[in-house]
Amino acid sequence: xxxxxxxxxxxxxxxxxxxxxxxxxxxxxxxxxxxxxxxxxxxxxxxxxxxxxxxxxxxxxxxxxxxxxxxxxxxxxxxxxxxxxxxxxxxxxxxxxxxxxxxxxxxxxxxxxxxxxxxxxxxxxxxxxxxxxxxxxxxxxxxxxxxxxxxxxxxxxxxxxxxxxxxxxxxxxxxxxxxxxxxxxxxxxxxxxxxxxxxxxxxxxxxxxxxxxxxxxxxxxxxxxxxxxxxxxxxxxxxxxxxxxxxxxxxxxxxxxxxxxxxxxxxxxxxxxxxxxxx
Amino acid sequence: xxxxxxxxxxxxxxxxxxxxxxxxxxxxxxxxxxxxxxxxxxxxxxxxxxxxxxxxxxxxxxxxxxxxxxxxxxxxxxxxxxxxxxxxxxxxxxxxxxxxxxxxxxxxxxxxxxxxxxxxxxxxxxxxxxxxxxxxxxxxxxxxxxxxxxxxxxxxxxxxxxxxxxxxxxxxxxxxxxxxxxxxxxxxxxxxxxxxxxxxxxxxxxxxxxxxxxxxxxxxxxxxxxxxxxxxxxxxxxxxxxxxxxxxxxxxxxxxxxxxxxxxxxxxxxxxxxxxxxxxxxxxxxxxxxxxxxxxxxxxxxxxxxxxx
Numbered sequence: 001x002x003x004x005x006x007x008x009x010x011x012x013x014x015x016x017x018x019x020x021x022x023x024x025x026x027x028x029x030x031x032x033x034x035x036x037x038x039x040x041x042x043x044x045x046x047x048x049x050x051x052x053x054x055x056x057x058x059x060x061x062x063x064x065x066x067x068x069x070x071x072x073x074x075x076x077x078x079x080x081x082x083x084x085x086x087x088x089x090x091x092x093x094x095x096x097x098x099x100x101x102x103x104x105x106x107x108x109x110x111x112x113x114x115x116x117x118x119x120x121x122x123x124x125x126x127x128x129x130x131x132x133x134x135x136x137x138x139x140x141x142x143x144x145x146x147x148x149x150x151x152x153x154x155x156x157x158x159x160x161x162x163x164x165x166x167x168x169x170x171x172x173x174x175x176x177x178x179x180x181x182x183x184x185x186x187x188x189x190x191x192x193x194x195x196x197x198x199x200x201x202x203x204x205x206x207x208x209x210x211x212x213x214x215x216x217x218x219x220x221x222x223x224x225x226x227x228x229x230x231x232x233x234x235x236x237x238x239x240x241x242x243x244x245x246x247x248x249x250x251x252x253x254x255x256x257x258x259x260x261x262x263x264x265x266x267x268x269x270x271x272x273x274x275x276x277x278x279x
Numbered sequence: 280x281x282x283x284x285x286x287x288x289x290x291x292x293x294x295x296x297x298x299x300x301x302x303x304x305x306x307x308x309x310x311x312x313x314x315x316x317x318x319x320x321x322x323x324x325x326x327x328x329x330x331x332x333x334x335x336x337x338x339x340x341x342x343x344x345x346x347x348x349x350x351x352x353x354x355x356x357x358x359x360x361x362x363x364x365x366x367x368x369x370x371x372x373x374x375x376x377x378x379x380x381x382x383x384x385x386x387x388x389x390x391x392x393x394x395x396x397x398x399x400x401x402x403x404x405x406x407x408x409x410x411x412x413x414x415x416x417x418x419x420x421x422x423x424x425x426x427x428x429x430x431x432x433x434x435x436x437x438x439x440x441x442x443x444x445x446x447x448x449x450x451x452x453x454x455x456x457x458x459x460x461x462x463x464x465x466x467x468x469x470x471x472x473x474x475x476x477x478x479x480x481x482x483x484x485x486x487x488x489x490x491x492x493x494x495x496x497x498x499x500x501x502x503x504x505x506x507x508x509x510x511x512x513x514x515x516x517x518x519x520x521x522x523x524x525x526x527x528x529x530x531x532x533x534x535x536x537x538x539x540x541x542x543x544x545x546x547x548x549x550x551x552x553x554x555x556x557x558x559x560x561x562x563x564x565x566x567x568x569x570x571x572x573x574x575x576x577x578x579x580x581x582x583x584x585x586x587x588x
Contacts (some may be wrong), residue, residue, distance in 0.1 A: 013533055023404065025404045028584065031404020032483060047408055047411075079346050105483055106555065107476070107483060107484070108553070108554035108555070109551060110308075110311045110550075110551035110552060111307070113308060114311055117311075117312055117313045147553055148554045150560060151554055151556065222385075256408055257484065257557070257558070257559075
């Protein structure tokens with residue numbers, strides 16, 4: 001029976017073994033403050049996510065388009081001489097972009113506007129010292145009253161061991177207290193939850209801006225591992241692939257209410273998948 | 280002037296305050312985004328309204344159209360009807376009912392029904408979750424709000440709004456007699472208008488929640504209704520807690536306007552200062568902290584009233 005062309009909800013056993021209506025609800029591919037082109041096909045029972053499927057076909061690029069946020073590192077991989085300061089500035093802008101989306105989803109519209117403005121100023125060439133000051137102001141705003149901490153604590157937790165197993169890299173790995181390379185900034189918490197991840201972004205933004213301020217005219221070495229804003233580049237899989245894996249793991253069993261918050265706290269970039277020949 | 284003749288004043292006042300709240304919110308947003316702020320912000324609500332009026336209304340497959348449209352109308356009419364007991368100037372109100380504060384509380388509780396109907400109607404997942412969220416939110420704020428209103432009634436020894444204003448004449452405002460109650464009132468009023476940190480039913484993490492499927496004139500009426508709920512909550516704080524028209528130098532009606540604008544500005548700014556609360560966590564806070572707090576406040580006020588004789 002399909003009243004109005006819509007199939008009626010089917011039933012299946014939920015996590016407690018009770019038969020419950022099953023509802024299929026897509027998240028994406030277009031939502032405000034959502035990774036453009038990502039679709040999550042959710043299977044809901046009540047408002048609990050029982051299963052999900054990732055689909056990134058919608059916006060798949062026809063030609064190999066470079067992900068905007070990875071441009072400096074790809075140029076270095078290709079042998080170009082890229083100034084350290086320029087890459088650091090790009091990294092800071094990328095983290096501020098992720099932060100703006102996360103804050104919007106967390107309902108802090110004011111903080112989201114500030115982060116987005118700082119991102120634009122970083123790309124437009126505002127001095128690193130001035131940006132550092134403003135990021136510090138933003139940080140004071142976010143930790144004030146510890147409200148955002150309370151809202152994001154324990155959300156979408158990835159244990160350190162698991163973070164390594166699913167090949168997370170970059171800020172998401174360090175937020176799970178793993179992965180060396182870069183010293184872990186003091187304010188990051190390393191608990192592997194959404195709270196640790198936004199603190200990590202903020203800390204690494206400051207670190208990158210400091211680097212941009214000190215950078216001088218040094219260029220990135222053309223050897224070794226290159227870490228983009230979301231993780232190590234030039235490997236067989238894109239960092240965002242691991243982030244999607246983490247999303248799949250943490251979303252099942254959660255309520256619809258926190259799904260968006262978890263996705264925003266990992267913030268995968270679909271363009272990155274396209275350039276790695278995936279998607 | 281009273282009764283029916285005050286109706287136009289009330290409606291025009293509401294419209295101006297809704298306009299003010301929307302413009303002020305847009306000013307705060309522009310400041311944070313680093314845009315230049317000018318008088319053009321005053322045109323932002325009008326521009327938004329015009330755009331919605333020109334847009335087509337949207338619909339969904341198999342909606343419960345009657346409940347859906349009725350819900351939108353309800354979200355708009357409830358705050359306007361609740362406002363009839365608010366004094367507009369000394370001795371002037373559309374209806375100074377003997378049970379004024381009960382009328383206001385009962386009417387505003389109808390917002391639940393309206394918002395839930397807007398969520399239920401379109402036969403779509405996100406609005407529905409948004410509608411349920413508002414019921415859960417009401418579970419958190421409605422009890423503390425009811426206790427707070429009882430506290431004020433106890434202080435004045437009357438449920439009539441003009442008696443409550445008279446009770447603050449020449450003495451301390453009730454905001455100072457019962458500061459905890461005033462704080463909880465402001466918080467609950469924000470939650471009632473699902474504004475700022477309490478905007479859970481229309482949240483960005485639900486793709487717009489109950490208003491996800493609203494377009495055109497429906498969306499306009501819903502949005503205006505939400506602003507009206509915020510305005511009415513701010514305006515009602517003036518007679519309840521801030522001494523109504525009482526104040527030095529200025530005439531009474533001007534005091535009412537000044538106080539209402541200040542409370543409204545405070546509520547509007549909350550949107551740009553705090554992140555949205557998670558309902559599961561706010562629920563706990565409301566029942567473990569707010570309800571005991573308001574009860575203690577009620578007992579303290581009861582003791583004060585007894586001692587004063």
